[in-house]
Amino acid sequence: MADEALFLLLHNEMVSGVYKSAEQGEVENGRCITKLENMGFRVGQGLIERKNTVLLLVDLFRFTKDTARFKDELDIMKFICKDFWTTVFKKQIDNLRTNHQGIYVLQDNKFRLLTQMSAGKQYLEHASKVNFR
Amino acid sequence: MSRQANRGTESKKMSSELFTLTYGALVTQLCKDYENDEDVNKQLDKMGYNIGVRLIEDFLARSNVGKCHDFRETADVIAKVAFKMYLGITPSITNWSPAGDEFSLIMENNPLVDFVELPDSHSSLIYSNLLCGVLRGALEMVQMAVEAKFVQDALKGDGVTEIRMRFIRRIEDNLPVGEE
Numbered sequence: 001m002a003d004e005a006l007f008l009l010l011h012n013e014m015v016s017g018v019y020k021s022a023e024q025g026e027v028e029n030g031r032c033i034t035k036l037e038n039m040g041f042r043v044g045q046g047l048i049e050r051k052n053t054v055l056l057l058v059d060l061f062r063f064t065k066d067t068a069r070f071k072d073e074l075d076i077m078k079f080i081c082k083d084f085w086t087t088v089f090k091k092q093i094d095n096l097r098t099n100h101q102g103i104y105v106l107q108d109n110k111f112r113l114l115t116q117m118s119a120g121k122q123y124l125e126h127a128s129k130v131n132f133r
Numbered sequence: 134m135s136r137q138a139n140r141g142t143e144s145k146k147m148s149s150e151l152f153t154l155t156y157g158a159l160v161t162q163l164c165k166d167y168e169n170d171e172d173v174n175k176q177l178d179k180m181g182y183n184i185g186v187r188l189i190e191d192f193l194a195r196s197n198v199g200k201c202h203d204f205r206e207t208a209d210v211i212a213k214v215a216f217k218m219y220l221g222i223t224p225s226i227t228n229w230s231p232a233g234d235e236f237s238l239i240m241e242n243n244p245l246v247d248f249v250e251l252p253d254s255h256s257s258l259i260y261s262n263l264l265c266g267v268l269r270g271a272l273e274m275v276q277m278a279v280e281a282k283f284v285q286d287a288l289k290g291d292g293v294t295e296i297r298m299r300f301i302r303r304i305e306d307n308l309p310v311g312e313e
Contacts, residue, residue: 005191005219006184007151009187009188010152013183038162039159042158046150047151
C-alpha cells in the first residue's frame with residue numbers, strides 16, 4: 001500500500017526531472033511531453049492488465065462479466081470516467097462531453113495531481129499529461 | 134457491507150500498483166536516458182533526496198512523533214512509523230554497530246519491485262536507490278547527516294533487501310536547502 005503523498009511527490013520529481021534533463025540537452029518542449037506521455041502510457045497499460053486480472057478473481061462487482069467486452073466507445077469512456085478514475089484518483093470525472101464524432105472532453109474539477117501546486121502555468125500544461133494518457 | 138470493504142481494499146491495492154508501475158516507468162526511462170547504471174543510480178538518489186526533503190514535512194505533520202533523542206530512536210521511528218505509513222511495510226532493524234552509529238533495515242518484501250525483473254545488462258543498477266535518497270533527504274531536514282546504501286537486493290538474488298544506514302554527524306548550521 002503506497003501512500004498518496006509519496007506518489008504525488010514521485011510524480012512531481014518525474015516531471016521536473018524530465019524537464020531538467022531537457023534543459024541540458026537541446027530538446028524542445030514537445031519531446032518532454034512525449035516522454036511523460038510514454039511513461040504514462042506504460043503505466044496505464046500495466047494498470048488495466050492488473051485490473052482485469054483482479055476483477056476476474058473477485059466476483060462481487062457487477063461489471064466483472066462485461067470487462068472483457070466493451071460494447072462501444074461510450075462504454076470505454078464511461079469505464080474510464082467512473083471506475084478507472086476512481087481507482088487512480090479516488091473520485092469520478094466531473095464532466096464528460098463529446099461531439100459524437102470521436103472527440104471526448106473529460107473534466108476534473110479537482111485534479112489530484114495538481115491540488116498541491118500553486119498556479120504556475122508551466123506545470124498546468126505538463127503535469128496533466130502524466131499517467132492518464 | 135462486504136462489497137464496500139472489498140472496493141476499499143481494491144482501491145488501496147490499486148494505488149500501490151500505481152506507485153510501483155510509475156516507479157518502474159521512471160527507472161525504465163532513466164535507463165534509456167543515461168548510458169550507464171551508475172548515472173541512473175545517482176539520478177535516482179538525487180530524486181529521492183528531493184522527495185525526502187518534502188516528505189519529512191508530511192511525515193512530521195501526520196505522525197505526531199516527537200524529537201528523537203538518539204540514533205536508535207530514529208531507527209525505530211523510520212522502520213515502525215515511516216515505512217509503515219508510506220509503503221505499508223515494517224522492515225526490521227538489525228546489525229547495530231558497536232558504536233551505535235550504523236544499523237541495517239531488512240525488508241522481507243519491497244513493494245517497489247513487485248513484478249520487476251532485472252535484466253543481465255543492468256546488473257549494477259540499484260533499482261530501489263530512490264529509497265536511499267529519500268532517507269538521506271528526510272533525515273538531513275531533521276539535522277542528521279546520514280549515508281544510506283543497499284547491501285542486499287532481492288532483485289539480484291539475495292533473500293532479503295537490506296539497507297545499511299550510517300550516521301555521519303549532526304548538522305548544526307541551518308543552511309538553506311538548494312535544489313539539486
